[in-house]
Amino acid sequence: MKLTEEQIRKLTIEAINELGEDATPQKVKAIVTKAIEKFPADDSRPLSNELAEGRVIITSFGLNEPGIVAAITKSLSEAKCDIQDISQKLMEEFFTMIMIVDITNSPKDFKELQQELKDVAEKLNIKIYLQHEDVFRMMHRL
Amino acid sequence: MNYEFDEILETIKMTEIEHFDIRTVTLGISLRDCADRNLEITKQKIYDKILKYGRNHVKYANEIEARYGIAIANKRVSITPISIPFDYLNAEEFVEIAKILDKAAEDIGIDYIAGYSALVQKGMTNGERELINSIPYALSQTKRVCSSVNTASTKAGINIDAVNMVAKAIKKTAEFTKDNDSIGCAKFVVFANAAEDNPFVAGAFHGITEPEVVLNVGISGPGVVLDAIKSAGHVDLSELAEVIKKTVFKITRAGELIGRGVAKLHGIPFGIVDVSLAPTPAEGDSIGDILIAMGVEDVGAPGTTAALAMLNDSVKKAGLMASTAVGGLSGAFIPVSEDQAMIRAVERGNLSLEKLEAMTAVCSVGLDMVAVPGDTSTENIAGIIADECAIGVINDKTTAVRIIPAYGKSVGDYVDYGGLLGRAPIMEVRKISGAKFVNRGGRIPAPTRSLTN
Numbered sequence: 001m002k003l004t005e006e007q008i009r010k011l012t013i014e015a016i017n018e019l020g021e022d023a024t025p026q027k028v029k030a031i032v033t034k035a036i037e038k039f040p041a042d043d044s045r046p047l048s049n050e051l052a053e054g055r056v057i058i059t060s061f062g063l064n065e066p067g068i069v070a071a072i073t074k075s076l077s078e079a080k081c082d083i084q085d086i087s088q089k090l091m092e093e094f095f096t097m098i099m100i101v102d103i104t105n106s107p108k109d110f111k112e113l114q115q116e117l118k119d120v121a122e123k124l125n126i127k128i129y130l131q132h133e134d135v136f137r138m139m140h141r142l
Numbered sequence: 143m144n145y146e147f148d149e150i151l152e153t154i155k156m157t158e159i160e161h162f163d164i165r166t167v168t169l170g171i172s173l174r175d176c177a178d179r180n181l182e183i184t185k186q187k188i189y190d191k192i193l194k195y196g197r198n199h200v201k202y203a204n205e206i207e208a209r210y211g212i213a214i215a216n217k218r219v220s221i222t223p224i225s226i227p228f229d230y231l232n233a234e235e236f237v238e239i240a241k242i243l244d245k246a247a248e249d250i251g252i253d254y255i256a257g258y259s260a261l262v263q264k265g266m267t268n269g270e271r272e273l274i275n276s277i278p279y280a281l282s283q284t285k286r287v288c289s290s291v292n293t294a295s296t297k298a299g300i301n302i303d304a305v306n307m308v309a310k311a312i313k314k315t316a317e318f319t320k321d322n323d324s325i326g327c328a329k330f331v332v333f334a335n336a337a338e339d340n341p342f343v344a345g346a347f348h349g350i351t352e353p354e355v356v357l358n359v360g361i362s363g364p365g366v367v368l369d370a371i372k373s374a375g376h377v378d379l380s381e382l383a384e385v386i387k388k389t390v391f392k393i394t395r396a397g398e399l400i401g402r403g404v405a406k407l408h409g410i411p412f413g414i415v416d417v418s419l420a421p422t423p424a425e426g427d428s429i430g431d432i433l434i435a436m437g438v439e440d441v442g443a444p445g446t447t448a449a450l451a452m453l454n455d456s457v458k459k460a461g462l463m464a465s466t467a468v469g470g471l472s473g474a475f476i477p478v479s480e481d482q483a484m485i486r487a488v489e490r491g492n493l494s495l496e497k498l499e500a501m502t503a504v505c506s507v508g509l510d511m512v513a514v515p516g517d518t519s520t521e522n523i524a525g526i527i528a529d530e531c532a533i534g535v536i537n538d539k540t541t542a543v544r545i546i547p548a549y550g551k552s553v554g555d556y557v558d559y560g561g562l563l564g565r566a567p568i569m570e571v572r573k574i575s576g577a578k579f580v581n582r583g584g585r586i587p588a589p590t591r592s593l594t595n
Contacts (some may be wrong), residue, residue: 057145059154085145098150110209129154131211138395141147 053104055133058117061124064095072097072128075120076106079113080106095126100133144203149189151346154211156366161427163213164397165362165420167404168202168341168349170413171195171355173222173257181235184228185242192219192246192255195355195410200251202407203536206400214400215422215562217364219247219552220259220346224503229269233276240280240287255290257347261336264298264585274304277311281326282318288344294334294531296538300586302528308332309580310522312548315545316516320549323557327546328511328564332527334534335539338471339414345507356413358487359401362420363393365427367453371435383456390417390460416470418506419453421481429453429474430483441484442493449505450474471540473506479559479566482513488567495526495569503533507539513557513566516549523547525576528586536589544546 015031060072069088075102082102092097104111114130120129157164176187196219203217224239231239239246242257247255258280260270277289291308294300312327317325329343338349341358348356370389374382405412421428429450430441436449454473460466476498478484487493495512502508508530514523527543534541548557551568558565 057150059150087146087148096147096151098145098147100144112209129158129211131153132209134399135210135212135396136145136150136153138394138399139144139153 004029051120055100056130058098058099058101058130058135059134060126060128062095068124071120071124075116078104145437157212160369161365162363163215164400166216166218166341167214167359168195168218168220168346168358169199170352177227186384189242194305196250204402212396217252218343219252219255220348223259223261223347224258225260225270226272230345233272234275236276237279240284242288244284249269254286254288254343256343258287258289259347261292262297262304263292263301274307274311274554278314281315281329288329290333290345291332292333292336293379294535296535297588297592300531300587303583305527306524306580309520312523313520316547316549318535324546324548325559328563332543334531337470337540341416355410357405357410358413360416360418361393361397364419364421364432368432368435368444381407386456387460390457391464394461394464413467414469416457417457417468417472418459419474423480425482428483429476429479430481441487442497447500447504450501454505471506475507476505478512479564483550488569490517509543509568511544511569513548514571515544515568516547518571521577521580524580538591
């Protein structure tokens, strides 16, 4: 477990307050252990902002029918995502659309958006993939 | 648009249709500070340390998997070869260590932990001898622990005494796990020139020159290469090499991205990408099928070794260009039981143990997941290992043997483990004996190639 300086400072103050004059190694240990338990567990630490920032690429496929673009863009605009580019093609009856979307200003993070688009995909009976832009940059750009 | 339509579709096709996945993200943990004169305290220290670094391993890997839309098939842990920090233990105590490793692996939610290992290419300490003797007991009493022994290197030669000992351990392991098709042997690898940063289980361990903790990643993707070769059509071999290189380049880049992502979440250093084409029993995810697509009628046909050599070399070249941190085994794996085309070739009688051995001279590993009759003598198992070590030592490359002398089974039978380990037809071993040779014992001296200074 990693402690920040701030956490260590708080720990020390807590130990000093409790102990006063009569400090023994056992007491210090007991108090510190108790204080550490009070800290939010490692698991609750936000993984990183990266999950809520940057650009993602949304690819959707399926049988063409009216309303696909509308449904996807509606859900994105409700999530305050910034659509920066759209490219769409019809191959016979198949519909393919690729979007580059900036999610930095969205209150939703990557996972929530992924879930939201999954629901849209199920409703329309199409496939929607949401992937971070980095994977395309690494694979196709030097 | 910053990306071409086709580029994006290519990536989606790789991950969704062609089984491109990251085979493993392996967390390497040093256990060198876990030794204590009290066995119970040692066990507690080992358990605590694995949990400290490993408890979020699966969670972080899942996080990265979702972000990039690339599946990570396995999340694993490798540890310091345990004979090194715990050299003072005896065989029974080593088995206790195996059990605590098993429990730690279970508690952090991973399927395998590897590094129940010893490096004895030049000679054995008492502790290493005890460890090798404990292997059959450890592998039959645990589910998740994987073991390996390095018996040879280009610098030291081949320790035939150790080879004989591990051959005995293999036979015993097969017997102890006979109720499960001798599965214990599938968790044990004998190496020559073992790679210290190999992320692939069962042969992974956290080498003694590695840092406290590190994250290594092993890529996969035979299906992607297979489709690229098929769609290239009838081109000449230099063009074909180019097709393979371009494809592997892309999957290596994705692999490094994933590895660095998981390492960053852990807050630990990123180690290496192992650029290996590792097959799975899934149809189409096969090295054998790649060789057939390259033009041989079946695996084992004349030309197979040359095709595999070219494939292996193209994989390495692409990996080198794609990443600055290429390591591990990096090449093509040819495990029999995990590759549908290899299994079929053995069933049709097209692929023999001898041809497979020739192929191992040019691929990245060795005789991997090969099942042989249960009555194969210990000396002949030792002979097979010695042969494979010789290929590694003379060619200055890693070779390995993961052989299953399936207890009570003979040619025509199968061992079937399901899942990633797959199923293997029992292959014929020649009935002539190499016993007198291996029973001489001692060490085959290092070759002239070792004198490079």
